[in-house]
Amino acid sequence: MIWLLGLSLVVMLAAAFAVLLLRDLLAAIAAASVVSLALSVLFVILRAPDVALAEAAVGTGLSGVLLAYTVHRLGAAGRYDP
Amino acid sequence: MRGRDLAALLFLAGLGALLASVMAELGFGNPPLRAGGPILEQSPSQVGAANIVTSVVLAYRGMDTLVELTILFTAATAAGMVLGQGTRAGRSQSPAGFILSTAADALFPFLLVLGAYIILHGHLTPGGGFQGGTILAVAFFLPLLAQPNAGIDERITTWVEGSAGAAFLLIALAGLAGDGFMAPFPGGELGELLSAGSLPVLYLALGLKVGAELAGLMGRLLTEDEA
Amino acid sequence: MTSHSDLLGIMFYGAAVALLLIGLYTMLTRRHLIRVLLGLTLVEAGVNLALVAAGFRPEAAAPILGPGAAPAMVDPVPQALILTAIVIGVGILAFALSLVVRIHRTYGSVDLQVIGERLASDPDGTGSEIRRRAP
């Protein structure tokens, strides 16, 4: 059980750095969804299944879709960050 | 590393050190449970929901959920104000590829069933109005990705939003006749599908409203064309 | 036993503070609107993790009543609070994204700095198509 905790912590923090550093915004949004996914695993470990389900459905699913669609709408200007 | 980045880094290092020192003092693993303890003991008798988090969300802290519902409604109204200008003509976005269309059609019924299940069993198993509503919103949003010109019928989402919200609030106001605003009505035997009195009905209204709101929001974002 | 739960505490609270700091750093130093909003979601994720960790008890069960006698349970209140906080986050994010689309249409830019300067120069937003009607 402790290795699952360690793994999801490492994945979450690595994905958080990826959100900061990746130039391609669609990749950054994917990284944000990975953070949200790892966070919902942490919530399961913290005995909070309701919150894990909400974080997965809202954080990974909905926010990812909304953000990706907006970047698509912004065209080339929105895609790459100098 | 420009000057501004360095300044931000220093400020955050200080904030991190402050938080680390302060949080080290907080014990971990033995929460004082001044509010949680009594809830764990008395919620089966007072509210009767197997999922105690649901009894907290809808009964003990029902006002938070009502305000939460209103926040989503405000976000949808405000987004409508910002994006309302675009002409609804919608440029002729090419219908999505074959894979997305078939996947959208195939997934639609499963997402509906999953969303409805999570809403209706909110008082028994983890899940509830928010999570189920989000899944319903995605269920209605997928076919939109497949055929962008279809658009979501504004009238239906507004009507569902208004009536579900009003239903939630009327049940809350009905509580005034009982013990007070948002008072839970008892009913049914713990653990059964029809239990925890008014909670399942509240979660159903909440789920439909969240689903309609988010579907409306996403639909408006999608069909809003470059005016 | 306490050393084990202290170790857990450091891991959870540490991860929460780390997420918070990375998110704030992203918001403070980056200028692309979508990137700043991603930073905001990181900040909110960190705070949510800290609040759920505040209600955790080792060797305690999730607050769902099973058929048998109720075992020792974690604190249900923070979980209800975080449910509300997560949905507030997505509500604000959806509204912010509609603003981003509107700003892009008017200013043609998604750079926070450029928009700030344009806003300071013509506070009326003469760049906008909508003629301002009487208030």
Next chain:
Amino acid sequence: MSPALLLAVPVLGAFVLPSLHRASPFASRVAGPLILVVQVALVAALWQQAVVHGPLVIELGGLPAPMGIAWQADQLGLLWCGALALLALVLWPREGHDPNRAATLTLLLVGAGSGLALSADLFNLFVLYELTALASFGLVVSQGTGAQAAATLRFLLLGATGSALALLGIALIYAATGTLNLAQLAQVTPGAMSDPLVLTAFALLLAGLGVKAELFPLNTWVPEVYGAASPRVAGLLAGAVSKLALLVVLRLLTTIFADTGAAMVLLGVAAVTVLAGELAAYRAQDLRRMLAYSSIGQLGLMALAFSVSNPTGIAAGLALGLHHLLVKPALFVMIADWPRRRPQTRGLAAGAPWSAAAFVLLALSLVGVPPLPGFWAKLVLLQALLGTGGGPYAAAAALVLVITVVEAGYLIPLARQLYSGEPAVRVRARIGRGVPLILALLLAVVLIGPVAQRLDQVASSVPGPATALPRLSASEPGQP
């Protein structure tokens, strides 16, 4: 009759309004103001009850306090509920870009604001604060121009970050004490939380609330948003909504952070806010930005008064707040038809005599020239500051005098400029919606005595830490 109705009635109205608008546009135009009239009637009834029986504590859903949410309808909260509802009625969105949605958002703002003034639960205050913020975002973009969207997004980023930090403050308090009820926290925090933890939690909460309370350094959004928003919305936000955030800070100061160093932190932040706001207003060339910076200064004065957490301090804050509630919206609405730049207003009185005369009256009241209420409000503030001994408070009193000079420095020349020389272009301007506010101000001049006495009575009825809400064990059973 439950105070929770003050939130439920406007919110129910807001839910129903869009569908009603589709059914019959006329009904939806009348429904909004009607609901606000009902709101004012509810506040009056509850006020009567609060005066006779003292603060009415209710436990929502009949579930006892530490578990459920407690609300406390005391005279201070009800006063602000009434002021917010009346100001919203005066500044109701009759015409404009999308009046139905603007009406819905205004109702939501009144409902959320009333909740903010009455709730006595930490997380409930946070959620209501979020709703107030979102409703004001929607109102700012009510004309859908690009500038409003840009100003609102920058405001949103600042507000959401502040709110996340405030939630972290709540997490710290909850982790240490395990409860969210303000009364129980007032009893528990001295024992459960050490000084660094309490001050950190207060700083984080102040970071969140300070954004909307326009405290330094979180008020960079103020000139942009009040410059871009329609004057009616700017008046509503500057007049009532920002003060509700300060009211929440006062609630925290009188319960959880009663005798900690928190009052000193607020004093410092408020002093810097006042100075920064007024100096920026002195330099501003755009009229709306000048009024925006001046509202930062006034909010800073109110925070200065609230940092003196005894009844005279609270009375001073109330006096400043209510005076600013009358003056600033009237100014915002009045200069809507004026030329935007300060130099262009030369000789404006020729074309718009009434409007110029009203501006002079309001400017003099802001500066604090005797018989006008502004003078009395600042006098009460100086009494409060000098009343509590100690160096910092005396320094703050000196600061108040300095910024009065600064205020005179930019308002009096502008007032004089209206009457000198020929206007470049004759502007037809009318006072419009400012009339009821100015009449209320003149009425206040006449009735200074009873108004001051009533405010002192309201301020003294605010429960301090010892009496914060009746003790939980002895709290009377929740009324429906």
